[in-house]
Amino acid sequence: MDNKILDIFPGTKAIIFDLDGTLADTMPVHFLAYKHVLRDYKIDFTPELFATLAGIPAVETIEKINEMFGSSLDAKTVGHTKENEYEKLMHKMKPVEPVVKLMKKYHGKLPMSVGTGGYHRLAWKTMEILELDKYIDILVSSEDVTQPKPHPETFLKCAEKMGVAPEACHVFEDGELGMQAAGAAGMKATLVTDFYQVTIGQEL
Incomplete structure (x- = not known):
């Protein structure tokens, strides 16, 4: 929020996004x-x-x-x-602009996926509402894993589906559990809440 630029780390070969609070301001x-x-x-x-x-x-x-x-x-x-x-x-949801901008920047250049703790159907509906589904077609939801975040399974499955080694993946997250999951998976991670203002509690 202090004019920092959101971007990937050098050497990143694939990007994994959390969904709620990361790509979508849900x-x-x-x-x-x-x-x-x-x-x-x-x-x-x-x-x-x-x-x-x-x-x-x-x-x-x-x-x-x-x-x-x-x-x-x-x-x-x-x-x-x-x-x-x-x-x-x-x-009523809106996109998280800095993160969506990053996603569009690397679309077609690096493999990308979504790893969410949400339900598969609602996660895809979120992607469709915000028109993110035309940029990303790999999504791992809570129904696709036996152990949710902070266990690394969600992100490891994303890496597997993208065909990229975990250590070459860069995760973008808004939650501490997700950051822990990324660390446990051996991935680089960025907390996106440093780049936008979260406002909870007001009527939409």
């Missing part, structure tokens, strides 16, 4: 979806609470909510309700 939309759904259960879902849960799939997020609040929500049911609510609000 975090305000996810926040509102959680807030709307959890309001029915008398849980005040704040921006501060959301920040501690960024990058965690919906069902696991509800499990953590249960731990924090001593509630007994059915994680699968509420998690899927949240995803349904999110889908209704998806049209």
